[in-house]
Amino acid sequence: MRFSLGFFPTLRDAPSDAEIESHKLMIRAGLIRRVSSGIYTLLPLGLRVHKKVEDICRRELGISNAQELLMPTLNPAELWQKTGRWDVYGKELMRVKDRHDREFCLGPTHEEVITNLVANEVRSYRDLPLNLFQIQTKFRDEIRPRFGVMRGREFVMKDGYSFDVDDENASKSYENMVAAYERIFKGCGLSFSAVEADSGAIGGSFSHEFMVLANSGEEEISNCESCGYTSNVEKTPVKLTYNDESSNGDVEKVHTPNAHTVEEISELLKVPNSNVLKTLIYKGQKNNYAVLIPGDRKLNEVKLGNITNETGLVLASATLVKELTKAEVGFAGPIGLENVSVIADNSIKGRKNLIAGANETDYHHINVKEGSDFECEAFADLLIAEDGDECPSCNAPLSHQRGIEVGHVFKLGTKYSDSLDATYLDENGETKTIVMGCYGIGIGRTVAAAIEQNHDENGIVWPLPLAPYSVDIIPMNMDDPDCVEIAEKIYDELVHKFNIECVLDDRNERPGVKFNDSDLIGFPFKVIIGKKGLIEKKVEVKSRKTGKVEFVDFDNACQFIADLVSSKVSL
Numbered sequence: 001m002r003f004s005l006g007f008f009p010t011l012r013d014a015p016s017d018a019e020i021e022s023h024k025l026m027i028r029a030g031l032i033r034r035v036s037s038g039i040y041t042l043l044p045l046g047l048r049v050h051k052k053v054e055d056i057c058r059r060e061l062g063i064s065n066a067q068e069l070l071m072p073t074l075n076p077a078e079l080w081q082k083t084g085r086w087d088v089y090g091k092e093l094m095r096v097k098d099r100h101d102r103e104f105c106l107g108p109t110h111e112e113v114i115t116n117l118v119a120n121e122v123r124s125y126r127d128l129p130l131n132l133f134q135i136q137t138k139f140r141d142e143i144r145p146r147f148g149v150m151r152g153r154e155f156v157m158k159d160g161y162s163f164d165v166d167d168e169n170a171s172k173s174y175e176n177m178v179a180a181y182e183r184i185f186k187g188c189g190l191s192f193s194a195v196e197a198d199s200g201a202i203g204g205s206f207s208h209e210f211m212v213l214a215n216s217g218e219e220e221i222s223n224c225e226s227c228g229y230t231s232n233v234e235k236t237p238v239k240l241t242y243n244d245e246s247s248n249g250d251v252e253k254v255h256t257p258n259a260h261t262v263e264e265i266s267e268l269l270k271v272p273n274s275n276v277l278k279t280l281i282y283k284g285q286k287n288n289y290a291v292l293i294p295g296d297r298k299l300n301e302v303k304l305g306n307i308t309n310e311t312g313l314v315l316a317s318a319t320l321v322k323e324l325t326k327a328e329v330g331f332a333g334p335i336g337l338e339n340v341s342v343i344a345d346n347s348i349k350g351r352k353n354l355i356a357g358a359n360e361t362d363y364h365h366i367n368v369k370e371g372s373d374f375e376c377e378a379f380a381d382l383l384i385a386e387d388g389d390e391c392p393s394c395n396a397p398l399s400h401q402r403g404i405e406v407g408h409v410f411k412l413g414t415k416y417s418d419s420l421d422a423t424y425l426d427e428n429g430e431t432k433t434i435v436m437g438c439y440g441i442g443i444g445r446t447v448a449a450a451i452e453q454n455h456d457e458n459g460i461v462w463p464l465p466l467a468p469y470s471v472d473i474i475p476m477n478m479d480d481p482d483c484v485e486i487a488e489k490i491y492d493e494l495v496h497k498f499n500i501e502c503v504l505d506d507r508n509e510r511p512g513v514k515f516n517d518s519d520l521i522g523f524p525f526k527v528i529i530g531k532k533g534l535i536e537k538k539v540e541v542k543s544r545k546t547g548k549v550e551f552v553d554f555d556n557a558c559q560f561i562a563d564l565v566s567s568k569v570s571l
C-alpha cells in the first residue's frame with residue numbers, strides 16, 4: 001500500500017473522551033472513528049488488525065474441529081422467552097419490533113438460536129459431538145459505553161458452542177476449546193493467563209476467563225508461583241484465621257467522637273485494624289444485610305451476591321443506614337441490630353476481642369465476642385484475596401496482577417438444551433438431553449487489549465502477528481531519484497516476490513513526520529533509505545519494539561526483511 005493513496009488519518013491529539021491508552025491510540029493511529037456513543041467505524045488499518053485476530057481464530061478452531069457458520073443478528077423474541085432470558089437480560093438487550101409488531105432482539109449472544117438449530121437437526125448419538133462457531137456483530141445496550149471498542153454497544157465476537165452426549169464428553173470438548181484458546185492468544189503474540197472465573201449471569205457450572213495481562217486491566221488475577229494456580233480475584237477462596245487474645249472484660253460502650261472509619265477508630269483506641277469489626281449495610285431486592293468482615297480486609301461483592309442469592313446488591317444510603325441502625329454512617333455494629341440479616345466472613349467466627357459500632361452516633365462497643373455478644377445468620381468466605389494470602393491449592397503465598405478479559409469459556413450443562421428441547425436418542429433408543437459448552441472471544445477487545453499491553457509513549461508496538469502491515473518503507477528524500485528508485489524496488493520485491501504486507505511512505509513529507517506516523521501506527525519494522533545508505537549501498541532496518549538497527553546491503557535487504565517477518569531472525 002502506498003501511504004500517499006492510503007486512508008491513514010493519524011492525529012496528534014486524542015479526543016477528550018478517550019480515557020484509556022488503547023482508545024486514545026486507536027483514534028490517533030487512525031484505526032477507528034466514533035459514530036455515536038459506543039459505536040465505531042473500523043477504518044482500513046483497524047479492520048486489517050481485526051481480520052488478523054479473526055483469521056487466527058479460524059485457523060486454530062479449524063484445527064480443533066470446530067466449524068464456522070453464520071446466524072442472524074435479528075433473533076425472534078419467542079426463542080428468548082423459552083429460555084427465560086427475554087425477561088432476565090434486562091435493558092442491555094437491544095429490542096426492536098417489525099412492521100407486524102412482532103418482537104425481536106439484536107443478539108448479544110446466540111445460545112437460543114444455535115440450540116434451537118441443533119435441537120431440530122440432531123436425532124441420534126451418531127450426530128454428536130458438534131462444535132460450531134461464528135464471527136459476528138453483537139449488540140449490548142451498555143448503560144455507559146466507554147473505553148472505545150473495549151466496552152462498546154456494537155462489537156464483533158467469535159462465539160462458539162459445543163454439543164455432547166454427556167458430561168464426560170462435554171468436559172473433553174471444553175478442554176479442547178481451552179487448548180485452542182491458548183493457541184489463539186499465543187498465536188496473536190500476546191502475554192495472557194487462563195484463569196478460573198465466576199460464571200456470572202450466563203449460567204453454567206464452570207468457567208475460565210482468558211486475560212491479556214496489562215497494568216491497565218480492569219480485572220485482577222490471583223497467581224501462585226509455586227503451583228501455577230490462577231483465578232479471577234472475584235473467585236479466589238480466602239481462608240484467614242485471627243488469633244485474638246481473650247478480652248479482659250464484658251462488652252462496654254465507649255465514646256468515640258468522629259471516629260467513622262476503621263483507621264480512625266483503631267488510631268483512637270490504639271488497636272490494629274484487624275481488631276475492628278467492619279459492619280457494611282447492604283440493600284438487596286429481598287432483604288437488607290449487615291455484612292461483617294475484619295477491619296483490615298475488603299469485601300468481595302461477587303461472593304456476597306452468590307451467598308445471598310441477590311443480584312444488584314448496593315451499599316445502603318446514609319438515610320437507610322440511619323433508619324436501620326439509628327446512627328450516622330460509621331457506627332453500625334451487630335449488637336442489638338434488628339430487621340437485617342447478619343452475615344459474617346468465616347474469619348469472624350470465634351473472634352474474642354473485637355471493636356464494633358454501637359448503633360449510636362459517636363459510640364463503639366469494645367470487648368465484643370462473636371457467639372456470646374452477637375450471633376450471625378450465616379458465615380461464608382466474603383473477602384477479596386490479597387498478596388500474601390494462602391494459595392487454595394498449595395498454601396504458598398499468592399500474588400496479584402491485572403488483566404483484560406478477552407475470552408470466556410463455560411460449561412453450560414443442560415441449561416439451554418432443557419428449555420429448548422435439545423435431545424437425542426442414545427444407543428438404547430432412550431431420549432437424553434444434549435450437554436453444552438459455550439466459548440466467546442471479543443475480537444475488538446482483543447485488539448484493544450493488545451494495544452494496552454504493547455505500546456510506548458510514541459504509539460502502538462504491534463506484536464508481529466497482529467500488525468496491519470509488517471513493514472514501513474521510508475525513503476528519506478522524495479526529491480532524490482536514487483532514493484525513490486531503491487525504495488520502489490524494495491517495495492516491489494517485498495510485495496511481489498516475498499508476499500510481505502508493506503507500506504511505502506511515498507509522501508512528500510519531512511522524515512520526522514514519516515517516522516512519527518510509523519511509530520504511532522506501530523509497524524513492526526521500518527526500512528529507511530537515507531543519504532548515507534545510498535553512498536554505501538545499504539538500507540537501515542529498524543525494529544519498532546527493540547529500537548535496534550541493522551544496515552543491510554541493497555542486494556540482501558529483501559531476504560533479510562523476509563526472514564525478520566517470518567521470525568527466522570530477530571532484531
Ligand SMILES: [Zn+2]
Pocket residue numbers: 224225226227228229391392393394395396
Ligand atoms: Zn499454589
